[in-house]
Amino acid sequence: MLSGISGKTHLLLLVIVLPVTIIASYVGLHNSALKAVEHTALQSARVMAMTMNAARIHYNKNVAKKLSTIPNIHIGADYEDKAQAIPNPATFTIEVAEMVSQQQPNIRVRMYSEHPFPNRQAEGGPQTDFEYSALETFRQQKASGQQPKAVFKSFHIGGKLEFDYIEPLVMQEACIQCHNKLDNSPKKDWKIGDIRGGLSIRHIMVDNSAFDQLEGIAMLSIAFIASFSTIMLIWNFRQSRKQLQSSTQNFLKIANSDPLTGLLNRRGFEQAIQHSWREHRINKQHMSIIYCDLDNFKTLNDQHGHATGDMQLINAAGLISTTLRQGIDFAARIGGDEFVIVLSNTNQSGAKKVAKRLLEGGKTVEGDHPLEWSLGIACAKVTSGISATTLISWADKAMYQAKSVATGNYQVYQES
Numbered sequence: 001m002l003s004g005i006s007g008k009t010h011l012l013l014l015v016i017v018l019p020v021t022i023i024a025s026y027v028g029l030h031n032s033a034l035k036a037v038e039h040t041a042l043q044s045a046r047v048m049a050m051t052m053n054a055a056r057i058h059y060n061k062n063v064a065k066k067l068s069t070i071p072n073i074h075i076g077a078d079y080e081d082k083a084q085a086i087p088n089p090a091t092f093t094i095e096v097a098e099m100v101s102q103q104q105p106n107i108r109v110r111m112y113s114e115h116p117f118p119n120r121q122a123e124g125g126p127q128t129d130f131e132y133s134a135l136e137t138f139r140q141q142k143a144s145g146q147q148p149k150a151v152f153k154s155f156h157i158g159g160k161l162e163f164d165y166i167e168p169l170v171m172q173e174a175c176i177q178c179h180n181k182l183d184n185s186p187k188k189d190w191k192i193g194d195i196r197g198g199l200s201i202r203h204i205m206v207d208n209s210a211f212d213q214l215e216g217i218a219m220l221s222i223a224f225i226a227s228f229s230t231i232m233l234i235w236n237f238r239q240s241r242k243q244l245q246s247s248t249q250n251f252l253k254i255a256n257s258d259p260l261t262g263l264l265n266r267r268g269f270e271q272a273i274q275h276s277w278r279e280h281r282i283n284k285q286h287m288s289i290i291y292c293d294l295d296n297f298k299t300l301n302d303q304h305g306h307a308t309g310d311m312q313l314i315n316a317a318g319l320i321s322t323t324l325r326q327g328i329d330f331a332a333r334i335g336g337d338e339f340v341i342v343l344s345n346t347n348q349s350g351a352k353k354v355a356k357r358l359l360e361g362g363k364t365v366e367g368d369h370p371l372e373w374s375l376g377i378a379c380a381k382v383t384s385g386i387s388a389t390t391l392i393s394w395a396d397k398a399m400y401q402a403k404s405v406a407t408g409n410y411q412v413y414q415e416s
């Protein structure tokens, strides 16, 4: 029963808890790996956006603005077609972004507007759902009085990780004049602070190597955790089984022992004699039984008290134990003052020697009262024609014969 519960608990741990732990660890580590890669991508997108903005501001302030005061210098999106012309800051930034994108196939930088000029109609507007939704978010943030903030999102596209970062582009004082005055401007009612578009930076992880590395570490960690947990569970299971075996053995020892003398009790004796009987029958050996009954034990109890009687029983058991061969013979207290001794592979003459030693030993036991007992010996070659119960009953009869003759002697059972 105990073993069943313990086994089931461990099985439950192995079958449910371990896979759940492994899955939870994998999901946790996978998410951590993704977060780490996302963080890196976000940082690099921010740096890229800062660089683009710094280039635009610098160009605007130190190139476009200064050259605009010189006559015959044209500043506009159509600068390529004209002599003495330079790009306006927006065109400058757009073209720098295009150059970066061409050189880095895994990075795409673009400025987009909801109202692109006619020359940028094809590629200048929002192109993805995320670019549309980013403009919507910026507008909502502005409407609720917040400073529009960059948005960031990661996608899994065709087995590759993709990170999109979009910063709001806000209409500046320096740009509004052109936008509201130029003939070809698609919108002429811009106000400073309006959301005019976004700076979109897309980073595609071409080989996913950083992520794969982190996932590899995650998998290794999980494999380690799983192996460690399994080893711990098996170790724990074995320990529990050992403890259970040892408790079962202790329990059986207690259940089969006489608490007063430490010898086997009737229950333990029956198991031991059956086992020994089988072995003797296989080996066709002689077995001898000595049935012992204390003489006038009732009188001892009555005259000197139960504790003295108990001491006499303990002395008798001690004498039996020291007389027998350790691990070969065995004995039990099967009744109040009755003991049965089993002498393995022992014939009648051997049993007589043991009986004499027990009688002699009784005279010298420690204590005020010499140990006197009557012993009955029965001996047989163990075959299928006789049972252990019969041999014990013969020894019992012999003990009564001894008692009927005189106290403190032994008799050998003789088949009549």
Ligand SMILES: Nc1nc2c(ncn2[C@@H]2O[C@H](COP(=O)(O)OP(=O)(O)OP(=O)(O)O)[C@@H](O)[C@H]2O)c(=O)[nH]1
Residues within 6 Å of the ligand: 260, 293, 294, 295, 296, 297, 298, 299, 301, 305, 306, 307, 308, 309, 310, 313, 335, 336, 337
């Ligand atoms: N002290 C003690 N006495 C016990 C124990 N178990 C049984 N007895 C007593 O042992 C006595 C056995 O009595 P009997 O079988 O008549 O034995 P006896 O007085 O030795 O008589 P004979 O065998 O004819 O010599 C009884 O008085 C029981 O009460 C025990 O554990 N301790």
